[in-house]
Amino acid sequence: MDVKVKFLGGSGSVTGxxxxxxxxxxxxxxxxxxxxxxxxxxxxxxxKFPMPVEALEAIILTHGHLDHVGYLPKIVKQGFKGPIYCTEATAELAKILLLDSGKLQEEEAEFAKKKGYSRHEDPQPLYTVEDAEAVFPLLVPQSFEKTFSISKNVQVTYYHAGHILGAAIAKVVIQGDSQSKKLIFSGDLGRYHDPVLYPPTSIPKADVLWIESTYGDRKAPQIRPEAELGSAINDTFDRGGLVIIPSFAIGRTQLVLYHLYQLMEKKKIPKVPIFLDSPMAIDATKLYLDFHTDHRLTAMLEENEHPFKHPQLHYLQKQQQSMTLNEYRGNAIIISASGMATGGRVLHHLFHHLPSEKNGVILVGYQAEGTRGRRLLDGEPEIRIYGQEVPVKAKIYQIEGLSAHADQDELMEWAEGFCEVPKMTFIVHGEKESAEVLSQKLTNELGWHTLIPQYLESVVLFEGI
Known part of the structure; x- marks a missing residue:
C-alpha cells in the first residue's frame, strides 16, 4: 500500500x-x-474541489474553528455524504459556528447585490444556513483517548490539544500489509498554563508529524493578564465609566469571564454587573457546562457560584436587552462580539459609549490591519460605525497574554515530548516567516527533518507498507 498526502490548505498560510x-x-x-x-x-x-467529493470516504476534524471546519457546508453541498469525525464538544461548537457562517454568507451576498459591488450580476452565498444544517447529520462525535476505526485499516485517537473547548491532536494509525504507520496531526495547540483548558498532550511517537506554526516565530509576553485586566477596569471605574470588551465568542470570552470572576473573588475589582451580550458566546459558554470534563474548571462548576454563573453575570440573548445598555451609566462591564469590532452587537455599544472620556475599551485579542479594533489601538480620533464618524474619547487598553495559541517556546516544548525523531515533519498552518523560523529551530535544536509544504503540493509518505 502506498500512502500520499495532498495539501489543500493550511500550507503557506494560517487558514483553510x-x-x-x-x-x-x-x-x-x-x-x-x-x-x-x-x-x-x-x-x-x-x-473546484481538486477531486470528486464522492470519492472522499471520511473527514477527521481537529477542532471547531472556521479555518478548520468552515468548508464543510460547501463540500457537503457538492455531494460528500460520508462520516465527519470529531470530539463531542467540537460537534456542538461546529454547529454554532457553521449556522452563523451560513447566515453571514447569505447576508454578504444580499448586501453585495443591493450595493452592486459584486462582479456577478446575481451574487450567491458560498453556502446558506440550510447548507450548514445539512452537515449536522454527518457529524460522528467521539470521546478523547478512545480509539475508533474509520476503515478496516485506519484507526484514530483524539488527545487534548488545548486551544479551544474540544480541540484535539489526532493520532491516525494506518495498518499496511506488512507494517503500521503513525500519523500525528497537531491541530492548533494551546497554552501550557491556560487556567481553563488542559495543556497539549505529549505524544511519544510519530512516523509523520503535522505541526502548526501560527506563532512559530514569536514568544508570548511574560505578563500577568489578570492583573493587567484588573488595572484597566479599576482605572475606568475611577473615572465613573463603564468597560466594553470586544471579545471572540469562543475561547477568549470564557477566559475573560474566568479572570473577571477571580478578580471579583479576590476583591481586586468591585462586584459590578457583567453583561455578556453575544448569543454565540452565550451558547459556547453553556457548552463548558455540558462538557465539564474537557477542561480544568470541573471542580469549580460543581459549586453554586462559578465563573459562568454568579449574581453579577447577566446573559443577554435578545436584541432588545442589548439595546437597553445604550443608555447605561455607571460602573459595569459589557462583553460582546466581535473581537476585532468588525461587526455584531459590540458596534452599537461602541457607537454609544466611545464618545465619553469616562469609559474604557479593553482589547483582549489580536487586532488585524484594517479592522476597527486596530484603528482604536492605533489611536485614531474617529472611527466609522453605522455610516457615521464616531469620536473616540474613551480610553483604549490592550491586554496581551490571552492568546489561545502555543507560542514558539511551547511549540518546542511539545515537540521535545517525542521520544523518537519523526521520519518526516510538515510545518503547517503558519505564515511564511513563522513556518521557516520554527522549521529551522526544529532542525537545528532537535535534528528533525522538516518540510514546509506549498498549497496543492502532493507528497508520498510511504511506499509498499
Missing part, C-alpha cells in the same frame, strides 16, 4: 486547513477549513 490522505482505495480528509483573510485566499473557497 485541509490535508487529503490517499491510501489508494481509501481517501480521507483531515480538517475541512474555510479560507479567510486576504481576497486571494478567500477566492480559493470558490475553486
Amino acid at each position: 486547513s485541509k490535508y487529503l490522505v490517499d491510501l489508494g482505495e481509501f481517501e480521507f480528509l483531515v480538517d475541512c477549513g474555510l479560507f479567510q483573510g486576504p481576497r486571494d485566499l478567500r477566492e480559493r473557497n470558490w475553486d
Whole structure:
C-alpha cells in the first residue's frame, strides 16, 4: 500500500486547513477549513474541489474553528455524504459556528447585490444556513483517548490539544500489509498554563508529524493578564465609566469571564454587573457546562457560584436587552462580539459609549490591519460605525497574554515530548516567516527533518507498507 498526502490548505498560510490522505482505495480528509483573510485566499473557497467529493470516504476534524471546519457546508453541498469525525464538544461548537457562517454568507451576498459591488450580476452565498444544517447529520462525535476505526485499516485517537473547548491532536494509525504507520496531526495547540483548558498532550511517537506554526516565530509576553485586566477596569471605574470588551465568542470570552470572576473573588475589582451580550458566546459558554470534563474548571462548576454563573453575570440573548445598555451609566462591564469590532452587537455599544472620556475599551485579542479594533489601538480620533464618524474619547487598553495559541517556546516544548525523531515533519498552518523560523529551530535544536509544504503540493509518505 502506498500512502500520499495532498495539501489543500493550511500550507503557506494560517487558514483553510485541509490535508487529503490517499491510501489508494481509501481517501480521507483531515480538517475541512474555510479560507479567510486576504481576497486571494478567500477566492480559493470558490475553486473546484481538486477531486470528486464522492470519492472522499471520511473527514477527521481537529477542532471547531472556521479555518478548520468552515468548508464543510460547501463540500457537503457538492455531494460528500460520508462520516465527519470529531470530539463531542467540537460537534456542538461546529454547529454554532457553521449556522452563523451560513447566515453571514447569505447576508454578504444580499448586501453585495443591493450595493452592486459584486462582479456577478446575481451574487450567491458560498453556502446558506440550510447548507450548514445539512452537515449536522454527518457529524460522528467521539470521546478523547478512545480509539475508533474509520476503515478496516485506519484507526484514530483524539488527545487534548488545548486551544479551544474540544480541540484535539489526532493520532491516525494506518495498518499496511506488512507494517503500521503513525500519523500525528497537531491541530492548533494551546497554552501550557491556560487556567481553563488542559495543556497539549505529549505524544511519544510519530512516523509523520503535522505541526502548526501560527506563532512559530514569536514568544508570548511574560505578563500577568489578570492583573493587567484588573488595572484597566479599576482605572475606568475611577473615572465613573463603564468597560466594553470586544471579545471572540469562543475561547477568549470564557477566559475573560474566568479572570473577571477571580478578580471579583479576590476583591481586586468591585462586584459590578457583567453583561455578556453575544448569543454565540452565550451558547459556547453553556457548552463548558455540558462538557465539564474537557477542561480544568470541573471542580469549580460543581459549586453554586462559578465563573459562568454568579449574581453579577447577566446573559443577554435578545436584541432588545442589548439595546437597553445604550443608555447605561455607571460602573459595569459589557462583553460582546466581535473581537476585532468588525461587526455584531459590540458596534452599537461602541457607537454609544466611545464618545465619553469616562469609559474604557479593553482589547483582549489580536487586532488585524484594517479592522476597527486596530484603528482604536492605533489611536485614531474617529472611527466609522453605522455610516457615521464616531469620536473616540474613551480610553483604549490592550491586554496581551490571552492568546489561545502555543507560542514558539511551547511549540518546542511539545515537540521535545517525542521520544523518537519523526521520519518526516510538515510545518503547517503558519505564515511564511513563522513556518521557516520554527522549521529551522526544529532542525537545528532537535535534528528533525522538516518540510514546509506549498498549497496543492502532493507528497508520498510511504511506499509498499
